[in-house]
Amino acid sequence: MRVRYSSTVPSGSCMIMGMGTLHISEAELARDLSAVLAKVEEGMEVVVERDRRPVATIRPPKRSGRPISACIASARASASSVILDGGFGRDVEQGIRERSQPWNPPSWD
DSSP: OOOEEEOOOOTTOOOOTTSOEEEEEHHHHHHOHHHHHHHHHTTOEEEEEETTEEEEEEOOOOOOSOOHHHHHHHHHHTTOOOOOOTTHHHHHHHHHHHHOOOOOOOOOO
């Protein structure tokens, strides 16, 4: 894949500085989609170009909240009395399942 990297961050972008932007042609995207998605998963923004003009931008989704690893680190750093045993992850997943509602989109009939 032949790519051009840019380290400039467009205004209004919430991309992490230093990650950069990857510019590729639509043919390169079609040829190696999985490699492009791997770059996006690493945090890179990808600009797809046609005739050197941007036509699409692919970026990682915005995450809400903190990752569980940050929560655990915070609990440990504050000398919390919370017990972070081996079943902690299972307990969190069970709580999420119990409170999750299935999505029932409206019918288009």
